[in-house]
Amino acid sequence: MTPVFAAIEPYATGMLPAAHGAELYWECSGHPGGAAALFLHGGPGAPMSGGYRRQFDPHRWRIVYLDQRGCGRSRPLAHQVLGSLATNTTDQQIDDLELLREHLGIERWLLVGGSWGVTLALAYAQRHPDRVTGLALAAITDGAREHLEWITQDMRRVFPREWDEFAAAAGRRPGQRVLDAYLERITDPDPTVRVAAAQAWCAWEDVHVSLAPGWTPSTRYPDPEFRAQFATLVIHYWANDCFLPPDGIRSGMPAIATIPGVLIHGRFDVSGPLSVAWDLHRAWPASRLVVLDDSGHGGPSMRESLAAAIAELGEAGATR
Incomplete structure (x- = not known):
């Protein structure tokens, strides 16, 4: 990933026992007493190495990450235990995130995600708006059937x-x-x-x-x-x-109307048309839309813009 802040290592890691026999790998890095932020990887099933940490000021943020159910260092792996797919759903992943929040003793956190991580972050925020200080989202997806097709x-x-x-x-x-x-x-x-x-x-x-x-x-x-x-x-x-309604997370947007958010999208992202981000922005009064003219479904300027959004929402969260 494009460096924004210096590379750091986790100060804590663990395996969290979860529903249906799963164990979820999690890690925390940055400032243990800082404002909490949860980074949600894309995919589903595309866990990340530590590069995601470099988008956060390590002196300000308590950066939380997990390999989502069925992938990475979490167990079991979905492709190795196909029967585990029956309990791998969006609702279950939201429950996993709540389990992790409670385990770490976090009251509220900033949600940060890219691609599928955007859909999961929005689904979680709509279910638990009182637990979310803001959302910094890049390469926007909404889980709607029309966009999957x-x-x-x-x-x-x-x-x-x-x-x-x-x-x-x-x-x-x-x-x-x-x-x-x-x-x-x-x-x-x-x-x-x-x-x-x-x-x-x-x-x-x-x-x-x-x-x-x-x-x-x-x-x-x-x-x-x-x-x-x-x-x-x-x-x-x-x-x-x-595992969402046919319109994905769109019908649930009123639940987060007053939560601040930044939507970042690349103009060359043909797999996720810009209309997805535009329509979510229009349905979300507290959001700001950033369109990058040099990016597709990722890229250096998107990572830099996401780091800027994290900093911006950190300032907003401090005053809420």
Whole structure:
């Protein structure tokens, strides 16, 4: 990640026992007595190394992070224990976050997230608005069915050759959604079927974020373990509408109307159209929208803008 603050290491880590036999890896870094901020990674199923910490002033923030259920250092891993998918839902992840907050003795915290982490942060805030001081969000997603189908179906209008390859690898039946076909393949009893599905899925993931200036293929997808973990959880969530209403988190926006937030989005993010961020901003009176003309679904200026939003919301939270 682009350096903003100096690299730091956690001062505390742990494995938190959670519902349905899960154990959640968590870590805290920065200032133990500082204002609390929770960083939510993307995916689902794309845990991060310590680079996320460099977007926070370590002298000001108590930075909390966890590998979300089913991925990273949390256990069990979804792609290794497919039966665990039955209890891996957005509601359960919200409960996991509350469990962690209580375990760490945090009263309220700033929520920071990117991509899927945006949807999860908004879903949590709508459920527990009294626990949230603000939201700093980048690469905006809302979990709506129409936007999941845009990525997996309608994006053929932008990348026809690549989408045809993606759809062919799904082995779908006549009339079957590509997404549903991939769910069958990524949970198939035959591991060779799952491996092929994960590889094809991640190849498509690289395609639909490729319009940004300076784009290069992801360095994570060549790792077969990452591919399996990531594809299993993304497909599971997307095929189930992210376990949200058809409009995702949009109908719940009145619950956070007065909570300050910053929405950061790249103009080249074709997989998450700018209209997603715009519509959420219009439905959220206390939000500010930042549109980056040099970014797609990430990038250096997005990371710098997120660090600035964290600082801004820290000042706002101190006066609330």
